[in-house]
Amino acid sequence: MATLNLNGNDVSLPDDPRTTLLDFLHQHLSLFGTKKGCDHGQCGACTVLVDGERVNACLVFAFQLEDCEVTTIEGIGQSDNLHPLQQAFIERDAFQCGYCTSGQICSGVSLLQELRNGDPSAVSYNSKVSLKEDISERMSGNLCRCGAYPNIVDAITDVIALERQ
Amino acid sequence: MTTPNSKIVGSAVNRIDGVQKVTGQARYAAEQMSEHKPLVGWIVASDTAVGKIISLETGLAEQSEGVHAVVTYKNAGPMKPFSNPEDEGRFTQSRAVLNEPYIRHFGAPVALVIADTLEQARYAASLVDYTIEGQTPELLTHFEGATEVPDSLDGGFEPDANSGNKPDNNDVKTSVNSTYTTPSQISAAMEPHATVAEFKNGKLEVFTSVQIIAPAVQALAVTLEMDPKDIVVQSPFIGGGFGSKLGLHYDATLACIGARYVERAVKVVLSRRQVFYNTPHRGHSTQQMTLSANSDGALVSIVHRSAMPKAKGYEFAEATGAGARVTYQSQYIESTHRVKDVDLPLIDSTRSPGDAIGSLAFESAIDELAHEAGVDPLTFRLNNLPVVHPMKGTPFTSHNLGECLRQGAQQFKWQHKPQPSNGKVIGHGVASAMRMNIFVESSAQVEIDEQGKVTVCTDMTDIGTGTYTILAQIAADALQTSVNNVTVQLGDSRYPASCGSGGSFGAASTGSAVKRACEALIDSIQSQLPAELSNAKLYVEEGKIKAAKPNAEDSATPFLITDYIPTNTFPISAIGKVSEDDTSDDEQYSCGAHFAEVEVDTYTGEVRLLRQYGMFSAGQILNIKTASSQIKGGMVWGAGYALTEGIHHHEDSASFVNPDFGEYHIAVNRDIAEMSLDFLEEPDYAASPVGAKGIGELGITGAGAAIANAIFDATKVRVRDFPITMDKIISG
Ligand code: FES
Ligand code: FES
Numbered sequence: 001m002a003t004l005n006l007n008g009n010d011v012s013l014p015d016d017p018r019t020t021l022l023d024f025l026h027q028h029l030s031l032f033g034t035k036k037g038c039d040h041g042q043c044g045a046c047t048v049l050v051d052g053e054r055v056n057a058c059l060v061f062a063f064q065l066e067d068c069e070v071t072t073i074e075g076i077g078q079s080d081n082l083h084p085l086q087q088a089f090i091e092r093d094a095f096q097c098g099y100c101t102s103g104q105i106c107s108g109v110s111l112l113q114e115l116r117n118g119d120p121s122a123v124s125y126n127s128k129v130s131l132k133e134d135i136s137e138r139m140s141g142n143l144c145r146c147g148a149y150p151n152i153v154d155a156i157t158d159v160i161a162l163e164r165q
Numbered sequence: 166m167t168t169p170n171s172k173i174v175g176s177a178v179n180r181i182d183g184v185q186k187v188t189g190q191a192r193y194a195a196e197q198m199s200e201h202k203p204l205v206g207w208i209v210a211s212d213t214a215v216g217k218i219i220s221l222e223t224g225l226a227e228q229s230e231g232v233h234a235v236v237t238y239k240n241a242g243p244m245k246p247f248s249n250p251e252d253e254g255r256f257t258q259s260r261a262v263l264n265e266p267y268i269r270h271f272g273a274p275v276a277l278v279i280a281d282t283l284e285q286a287r288y289a290a291s292l293v294d295y296t297i298e299g300q301t302p303e304l305l306t307h308f309e310g311a312t313e314v315p316d317s318l319d320g321g322f323e324p325d326a327n328s329g330n331k332p333d334n335n336d337v338k339t340s341v342n343s344t345y346t347t348p349s350q351i352s353a354a355m356e357p358h359a360t361v362a363e364f365k366n367g368k369l370e371v372f373t374s375v376q377i378i379a380p381a382v383q384a385l386a387v388t389l390e391m392d393p394k395d396i397v398v399q400s401p402f403i404g405g406g407f408g409s410k411l412g413l414h415y416d417a418t419l420a421c422i423g424a425r426y427v428e429r430a431v432k433v434v435l436s437r438r439q440v441f442y443n444t445p446h447r448g449h450s451t452q453q454m455t456l457s458a459n460s461d462g463a464l465v466s467i468v469h470r471s472a473m474p475k476a477k478g479y480e481f482a483e484a485t486g487a488g489a490r491v492t493y494q495s496q497y498i499e500s501t502h503r504v505k506d507v508d509l510p511l512i513d514s515t516r517s518p519g520d521a522i523g524s525l526a527f528e529s530a531i532d533e534l535a536h537e538a539g540v541d542p543l544t545f546r547l548n549n550l551p552v553v554h555p556m557k558g559t560p561f562t563s564h565n566l567g568e569c570l571r572q573g574a575q576q577f578k579w580q581h582k583p584q585p586s587n588g589k590v591i592g593h594g595v596a597s598a599m600r601m602n603i604f605v606e607s608s609a610q611v612e613i614d615e616q617g618k619v620t621v622c623t624d625m626t627d628i629g630t631g632t633y634t635i636l637a638q639i640a641a642d643a644l645q646t647s648v649n650n651v652t653v654q655l656g657d658s659r660y661p662a663s664c665g666s667g668g669s670f671g672a673a674s675t676g677s678a679v680k681r682a683c684e685a686l687i688d689s690i691q692s693q694l695p696a697e698l699s700n701a702k703l704y705v706e707e708g709k710i711k712a713a714k715p716n717a718e719d720s721a722t723p724f725l726i727t728d729y730i731p732t733n734t735f736p737i738s739a740i741g742k743v744s745e746d747d748t749s750d751d752e753q754y755s756c757g758a759h760f761a762e763v764e765v766d767t768y769t770g771e772v773r774l775l776r777q778y779g780m781f782s783a784g785q786i787l788n789i790k791t792a793s794s795q796i797k798g799g800m801v802w803g804a805g806y807a808l809t810e811g812i813h814h815h816e817d818s819a820s821f822v823n824p825d826f827g828e829y830h831i832a833v834n835r836d837i838a839e840m841s842l843d844f845l846e847e848p849d850y851a852a853s854p855v856g857a858k859g860i861g862e863l864g865i866t867g868a869g870a871a872i873a874n875a876i877f878d879a880t881k882v883r884v885r886d887f888p889i890t891m892d893k894i895i896s897g
Contacts, residue, residue, distance in 0.1 A: 033189020099404030
């Protein structure tokens, strides 16, 4: 039986090859933390981590992920054990309606790792670009119609500061 | 009038639903009833704007794997048709669909395929074959095409208004005569409209994403010809609305008629492209203005004429001239609105109807006049402020536009422009914001148990505005307890009917209803105490309801309410109501001043925002954190309206060229730079019992114009066709 590892547990992959990871989470596992904003890779609401890297769950088929490790927002932290970025989102009010938030946080968690790794962004070659601008650039695949962008950048900046302490 | 000595109202309390939202536990409409395993409905969309379905072949789809039914006009069951002349109310009228073989706009549903899974439904939808005998769709393509006077304008404004006398030619020193155009725009809330519906024993249970609950029940009752008592609508979390979810849309009707047909729970979630066609958008506008000033730089004439499309059969027209009527003093003011009935999807409220696009045009034209008159645009605005309503002469309950402009300019450092780098130019822009305040009928229930736990219930919604939190804050202050001790339950039609979320009226109206309910609750408890204690001030502490003896010497010795009121009397509840009678007849406006600093590349025309700043006055701020976020959100929209957003129409087919996030460009994180704001706090108890005024639409009003004016300041190019894209700057 083909499986993927979701938030630490093995789950069997769906039979229908047309099922995206996103629809798999919703339809088969009733796991709704990951959101669908466009289903076309245009909004980032469905961002999850696959083997530690951010991926739009609407753009991969579930069957492609055999033996992969998938982390969704449910695996990032729990109500009584929030990830520092989840806490920072609350403190900085980095969301309003909350619909893009799971994706923003998964993207942000991945971004933190990208910075630790020294992975480049489209602006990081330029030494004049500030950390905030670099974060903004790296978060631009995650749309937020409520316009929480400045607060999202602040929340991520807070966590980076915390880590660098 | 009470003056609350509040500590919690106003303060930066974190959202009480925050943990649910950051952990992905908040349940939005499409995620509900999953234990009922709802079937999935997928829309077969019309490829023709107007016409009659002359053939419809569903057999192949019906035989396709997993399919339970294909619902079309032939089998959808009874519905009251859309747009009957006797229909009342935009949000309560019939939302019938698949009830007749006629198509009213491109992308409208021709059929609903219902299957076990989304994949099956989508595939089967491709097997439905139909032919539509089309007619040429009507659109508004030029200013003169709009000749109809709308019955009414959103916000209750008269379509046509004028005041004062036209100035003599001698009195006019400078004039501008400008025509601005704004494109069709869409709310594009991140959560696509979605509904799950199920019939059980003749009762209909619906989870949907809707901003106002009670009219949604009514609309379903009208559409499906049911008794509203048999319908429950719930909308506990809403992934953004911005006007597009004020009323129900096809997802709701389709899920209900689908559920009625297959006798199971059915879920219909719109795809992003379906959102563009099956939910409302904002019409494009052409705004012609003639503005004149005298030799002192005083405005002597404001003429604003607006032309917009109106969707056939649906009474909605925007008051784009609202700002021109109220922002500045002028000897003569004239404003007219014309519309044309068109064959487009629903045209309805999008964030700050009227002012969002009215301010783009009007505040840009005011800027033009200031430059023509040789006066600094900030000074020009300050010199032309009204004391009373410029057209009606009636007083404002409060008016802080001048202070917003003055103090805002200081904070922003209006005079100080940084040095641009090579090949770039930097500009500053300013715009005024005046947004009408609306206070409407609303109600809420507040309950307290013997341990002092407080529960607020109302069918009010939280569309991201922070309603859960501010209602808890208001109740906590009124009942002298902590926010943690208050539970807020929203978005359920079984709770007392509120005003819902929209028109920036939600917080002040429902907040006031909650305050009233708390006061009634205190009255009720006090009335059950012995006479000598009946003025005792209640508070909740350590899981007990206590009170301080009214007599000052004894105030140090509190007593337990349960010493006097038997515990089995609890929970005690009370309902609070407010109505239009609780607000002043004077002119009510929230005010603001927007400032922007932009950098423009002179070779490519690329605009980069460097800073956006705003100073706002909106009465009592109920939560400085959530209020600031909401305003910032509006300012982000302003950036999108100025620079990127616009629906492109394909005129022959009356379709949209760019109905998705790949091509309809809302601002992304990196489009926004430094953004900050301040509030001039001034509780306005004439406006509402909690002293608050609307903020949801204030943040966008003027935000885009400040950017447009900054682009002019930087480049001396005035682009009058929004959005201001690179090509328009270089060719300007
Ligand atoms: S839903 Fe996957 S990117 Fe939008
Ligand atoms: S919080 Fe609403 S879309 Fe981002």
